[in-house]
Amino acid sequence: MKVKPSRKEYTGEEVTIIWQAHKCIHSERCWRNLPEVFRYGKKPWVDPNGASGEVIRAQIEKCPSGALSYVGQTKGEALEAGPITAKVMPNGPIMLQGDIKFSHADGSSSVEHNPVLCRCGGSANKPFCDGSHKRLGFEG
Numbered sequence: 001m002k003v004k005p006s007r008k009e010y011t012g013e014e015v016t017i018i019w020q021a022h023k024c025i026h027s028e029r030c031w032r033n034l035p036e037v038f039r040y041g042k043k044p045w046v047d048p049n050g051a052s053g054e055v056i057r058a059q060i061e062k063c064p065s066g067a068l069s070y071v072g073q074t075k076g077e078a079l080e081a082g083p084i085t086a087k088v089m090p091n092g093p094i095m096l097q098g099d100i101k102f103s104h105a106d107g108s109s110s111v112e113h114n115p116v117l118c119r120c121g122g123s124a125n126k127p128f129c130d131g132s133h134k135r136l137g138f139e140g
Contacts, residue, residue: 007020008021013049014056015071017046017068018068018070020067022130023066025065025067027064029063029064034050034055083098091138093117093120095116098114119133120132
C-alpha cells in the first residue's frame with residue numbers, strides 16, 4: 001500500500017519548517033536533539049519559534065530521511081540547488097544530499113530536499129525509504 005504524501009508547513013519569524021510525514025523513518029533525532037522546537041507528543045508538534053533560525057536549520061540538516069526541510073528567512077524562499085551527493089548506508093537506504101527533481105509515473109513532479117531512497121524494496125512509499133529495511137533485516 002502506497003503512503004499518501006503529506007506536507008505541513010510551520011512558519012516562524014526566521015524559518016518555515018516543512019514536514020513530510022510520508023518520508024519520516026522515525027530516527028527521533030529532531031525531538032531528542034531540539035525538543036524546544038520538535039515537541040514530541042504535543043500539538044502542534046513543531047514550534048518554529050522555539051529556537052533561532054540558525055539552530056533550527058542546523059538540526060533539520062541532520063534529518064536522515066529528508067522528512068524535515070526548511071525555507072530560509074521568509075516563507076517561499078527557494079532553496080539553492082547545489083551539487084548532489086549520495087551515501088549508501090550499510091544495511092539501509094541511499095541518502096542523497098541536495099535538491100533533486102523527481103518526475104513521477106502519474107506525470108506530476110516534485111523537488112525533494114535531501115531525499116532518502118529505498119534499497120531493500122520493502123518501502124510502502126517507493127522510491128523513498130520508510131524504514132522497512134529494519135523490519136525486514138535487510139543486508140547489503
